[in-house]
Amino acid sequence: MLKLLKTDLILNWRILAWTYALWSVLWLGMPIMSTSGDLTFGMWTGMVSVACAFLPITMLGREDKFKAGALLCSLPVTRSAIVASRYVGGWLWALGGVACAIVVMGVLWLAGVRTLLPPTPMLPVVVVAIVGTTIALMMPLPLRFGIAGVIGFLVATQLLGVVVLLASALFDRQGVRLIESAVRAVVSAVRGFYRTQGPVLFSVVVVVVVLALNVASYRLSTWIYRRRDF
C-alpha cells in the first residue's frame, strides 16, 4: 500500500503541486469577490471539498491517458491492493487539497483580511462527508471505464437534469413535486436528527455512513478491477 502511494506521489507530484497551488489562489478570489459578506467558512470549504474530491479522479485520468494501468498491473502487487491504494490515496490527496486551501485562507485571515464568516465546529464533518461521498460514488467509474467513464457519467447527469426540467415544463409538475418533497423529507429528517441527537452523535453517524459507502464502493471497484483486461 505504502509503495503504491509513494508511486502515485512520484508520478503525480507535479499535478498535485500545481493543483494545490493554483486552486488555493483561485479559491481566495471566491470570498473576496463575495460582496454580500455572508459567505461562511463552512460553505466555502464545502465548495473547495467538491473540487478537491475530483483530484484523485484526475490522477486516475492521467493513468488512463498514458495507459499506465497495464504497467501497474504488471508490477508485483495484487489488484485489490491497487484499488485499496486508490481509495486511501484519494482521501489523502483530496483532504490534502482542502487542508492546503484552508491554510492559505487562514493566513489571509490572520493578515487581517476578514473575508469569511467564522467556521462552525461542523466544518470537518462537512469536508469528510463531501470528499468521502464523491470518492465513493465516482471511483468505480475510472477503474472500469477510464476517464471516459467519468466524463460520460457527468454528461449523463447533466442531460438527466435537462430531461427532467423539460419533462416538467412539457407535462405536469407532479413528478417534480414528488422529487422535491422527497428531497425536503430527507433534509428535514437529517435536520431533525441533528436537533434531537446533538452534533456529536450526528457527526459520528455521518462519518460511519460515509465510511460504509466507501467500503461498499471499494468492494465493487475491486470486483470490477479484478475482471478488467488490459
Added chain:
Amino acid sequence: MTENAIQIRGLRKRYRGFTLKDVDLDVPRGFVTGLIGPNGAGKTTIIKLIMNLVRRDAGRITVLGCDNVADEVAVKSRIGFIYDEPPFYHDISLRDSARAMALFYPAWSDRRFAELSDRFGLPLQKRFKKLSHGMKMKFALAVALSHDADVLLMDEPTAGLDLAFRRELLDELTGILQDERKTVLFSTHITADLERIADYVTFICNGAVVFTLPKDELRERWGVVRADRATVERLPATLVKGVRERPHGAEALVTDRSAAREALGTGVVIDRATFDEVMVFMSHGGGHAEAA
C-alpha cells in the same frame, strides 16, 4: 529433461471474433523462446495471460513452479516485462519512472540500473515522451533487467524499430543473456529476430500452437521442395507441412530434408526452409495455398 520456466496447459481465452484454443506451451528454463506467428495469431494474448493482465477462461499457467494467479505477487517479482509500447508516464523523467518501479522489487539494484543506463546511453533527466521509440524500448529493457528477473517476457520488443536499432537492441539483449542465462519468452512477427537470438521457436496461428521446436532443428532439418506438382505429390504425407502452388510447379514444406531426398531422389531441388517460408506455409493452416 529440460526444466520449464513457464508451463501452460489448456489455456483458453475467448474474445469476440478470436479464441485462444486450449494452448499447451513449455518454455525451457535458461533459453530464449521466440513466439512467432502472423498478426492476430494470439501471441500478445498469451503473454498478457502469463502476466495476468487479462483473465483466462480456462487452463493453468505456472511460472517457475508457481501459479501465475494464486501466487501473482511472487511470480511477477521474478518477471521482467516489456511491452511493445512501454506505458510509462510521458511527462515524468526516466529517473523518476525508474524510482517508482524500484519500490516494488526487493531485488532492484540501483547500480545495475545505472550500468545499463550508461550502456544504453539513456538520458535519465529527460521525460519519457522526449525519447525515440528505440530509446523507450531500451529504457524498458533497463528497468526489466535491473531487478534481477529470472524470466523476461517481451511483447514485440522490436516492432516499429528501424533495422539498425533493432540489431543494436537484440545484440545488447544477447550479450546480457549470454552472461546471465535468463529465460526469455518474446513474441515477434519479424523472423530475423528469431535467427538472431532464439533457441526455441513456437509457432502460433489462429489462436493455436502449431509447434515448438529447437531453432537449430528447424533450420537444419526442415526444407522446401521445389518441383513439379506430380513430384511434390510423391512426398510422404507425414513429412509435408504445407504445399503452395507456383506458376511453374509447386513447393512443399517438409520437416526432414534427408527423408524427402530419399523419397524423391537426387534430381529434385530441396532447399533449407527459411523462417519466412515456414511462416508463410504454416499461416495457411498447413494445407494448400496459392502462390502470391
